[in-house]
Amino acid sequence: MTSLSKAEKSYIQSSLLSDPPLRLDGRSLEDYRPIALETGVVPLANGSAKVCIGRPGRGGYVQEAGGVGGGTEVVAGVKLEVAGVGDGEGGGKVACTVSCSPAAYPSLSSNALDDLQSDLTILLESVLSHPSLRPNNLVIVPGKKAWAVKLDAVVFADGGNVVDCLMLACRAALWDTKVPLTKWVEYRAPRRHAAQGDVGMDVDVDEEAGGGFETKGESRATDFELTDYWDEGEVLSGRESWPVCVTLNVLSNIHFLDAKLQEEASVPLRMYVMYAFPRGKPILQTFRLIGPEVSTIDQLRGLIKRAESYARNTWTGLEAKLKDEEARRGVKAREKFYGRLG
C-alpha cells in the first residue's frame, strides 16, 4: 500500500533482525500501541464501537518520518433490520461491510480502494457470518421474520494493523448490540361458515378451530410489536464466541505484532490468526496467510501456538474493557430513564 524505497525497506528489515531487535517507535516485538475503545458512539445504531490503535491524528509530541504519525481508527456500527425469512433458512444472519474512507488512503486510486474494501469485507464476512457464529435470538416470528444484523465498519485512518483494529471494533460493536424485545401478534379469523351452497360442489367444510392463516402447520403469529421496556433489549446470544484477531508479521525467523504501515510494507509474510475463547477454551476461528513468501508446517505450528497466547491477552483486555463500558453506560442509561420519570 505505502510505497517504500528499497533503502528504507532494508533499513527497517535489518533493524528488526538485529539483536536486540529495534522498531521504528522503540516498542518491543510483542508490544501493541495503546488501544482506545469506546462503545455506544453512534446513537442511531443498535450497537457501535470506536477503536483507535496508536495516537489518533498527528497531535503528538513526536512527529514521525514522512508525516504519517497517526494511528489506526475504525468505527463499527450494527443496525438491525427486519427481514423476511426464506425457505429453509434458520433466520437471522450477519452481514458485514467494510468501507475505507478515501481520507485514510489518499494515495490509492478509487479502483484500488474498492479492491481493498472488498477484500476486507470478504475477510470479515467469512469470519463473522460463518454459520457457526450465528446468534440464535434473532428470530422474531419463526419461519417468517427475523432480525438481519448489518455490521458496517468504516476505516477512518490507517496507520497499520487495520485487520486487528477492525476485528476489535466489530467484536465490540456486536457485543454492544441490543436486540429489541418483541412480542408476537396473532390474527384469529372468525370461524368460517362460508362456502356453503354457493356452487354445486358439496365439499366438507373444515371444522377445525383456527384461522385462515393456518396452513401447513406454521405458527399463527404473523406480526410483532415492540415491548416497552426501560432497557434497549437483550444482548446477542453467543456473543462470547466472536473472535479477536492477531496479525503476525513474519520476517525470516522473527515475528512481531501490531505493525505500522512502513513495517507492514517491509515484511514478506503476514498471518491473520483469529482466536475465540468461549468459556476459556481456545478455538481457532480463522487463519489466513498473506504475502509473497512461503512458510513451512513447522513454522506455522509454532506461530499458531504463539498467536494463541497473544490472542488471549487481547481477549482478556477487550473483555474487561467491554464489561467496564457496559457498566458505565448501563448506569448512565438507568439514570437517564429514571430522571425522565422523576
Place this chain on the structure above:
Amino acid sequence: MTFLLPGQPVPVRTPTTIGPGVYLKHGQLRASLAGTLADDPNQTPAIHRQRPHPPAPNSLILGTVTRLSPLHAVVAISVVDGIPLPAGEEFMGMIRTQDIRATERDKVKTTDCFRGGDVVKGLVISLGDARSYYITTARNDLGVIFATSEAGATMEPVSWQEMRCPITGRIEKRKCAKPENL
C-alpha cells in the same frame, strides 16, 4: 536427456554459471521450467523453452514505428530475439534522438531517420520508464529494414542514410540497417 519439472532438483555437478530455466536456492540447483536438460555434465545447466518473452536489455527486436516526435520515435515491438509476440500483445519501445546513430548525435532529426510504418531493427538498452523500453539503432546493422515510399512502393537502401523508391526514383532519408549478407 532428462525430463524435469519445476522445483525438481537438477542432478549435477558443480556449475559455475546457471542457464535459463534453472535456479539456485539454498545451495540446491532446481529446474524452474518443465522440459528436458542435456546430460552433458560440462555444459551450463539450462532448460530451453521457445516461447515469446518480454524484451530485456540486449535483446534484438523488430518493431514498427508508430509515432514520431522531435525527441523520440515510438516503436511497437513485435519480435523479440527472433520470436514473434502474439498479435495484439506488442510491447512499446522508444528510440530517443541520442540513440538513433553513433556519430553527430546532436544534429539528428527524427524525421530524417524514420517515418511512421517503418520496420526497425533495434537493440534494447534498458527497461526504460513505466511506459516503454529504450531502444538503440546506433550500430551499422541496426536501423530501418523495411519502408514504403510516399508512392507506396517498398524502397531499397542506397546508403546508410538514404533509401530510393523504385517507382518514382525519389530518394527518402532513413537511418538504414546494413543488410546482413553484404
Place this chain on the structure above:
Amino acid sequence: MAQNPFDRRRINGPEESFLPVFEPGQERPTTWNARCGRQSTDIRQIFLQPGLISQANGSAYIETEKTKLACAVYGPRQSKSTTYSEKGKLNIEVKFAPFSCTRRRYPLHDAEDRSLAVAIHQSIASSVRLELFPKSTIDVFITIIENDGIEGCVASGAIAASTALADAGIEMFGLVTSCSAAVRGDDIRLDPTEEETNTSDGVVVVACMPALSSITNVWQSGRITAEVTLRCMEMCQDRCIDIHSVIAHSLSSMNKAP
C-alpha cells in the same frame, strides 16, 4: 362410439400429468452423512489435461467429479499500469459460468469471484519467479464450469493455474498443489463436497509446493481448534504429494506426445 370425455358425476383427473420436479440440493441437509465410496482421507479422482485451449500460451483443464474448471494463461505482456514495476504482476481472474451452480449465477462480476481470485493468487504467487518479468503482467483466467463447493474450487483452481503456468513455460520455483479438508467435531474429511462443507464446523484449504516442502497458502475458517487445524494441514500436505504426481504425470505425458 364417441364418448364425452368429461363426466360431471366423477372426479376427473387432469388430462395430462407430469412428474413433480425435485431440485436436488434445495433442501439443505443438516446431517454429516457417512461418505459412500471413499474413505475420509481419500480425495476424489482428478482428471488433469494441460494445453486444451490452443489460443492461450498455456492452459489446463481439471475435473474432480463435480468440480470442473478450465484455466488459461496469457503473457507475459506489457503492464497497463502507469508505474514502473521491477517485478512482474500476476493477475488472476475467476469467473463462474452462469450454469455452474444450482441457482443460476448472474453473469456479471460478484464478490465471490474476487475472493476466489485472491485465494488462488495467494496460493500460486509465491511459486512464480516474478523477478524475471519486469514491467510485465501474466494473466491467468479461470472459468468455473461446474462448482461443488468453494473450497474445492480454490484447491482445483490453484492446481490448474500452476499446471497452466508450467505449460506456458513460465519460470516457477515449483509446482503448486492444493487440498481442502472439512472438519466436524474430531472427524476430518479431505476434499469435501459442497454438501459436506455446508454441514461442517469449519474448513481448511492448504496449498504447498511439495518439491520444496513449503506452504504457500493456508485458508481456514470456521470453528476448529488449533490442534485439529494443524492435523488438517498435515493431512492435506501429505495428500498434496499425491496430487503433485498427478500434475507431473500429465505434464510429462504432454511433453512426450509431440
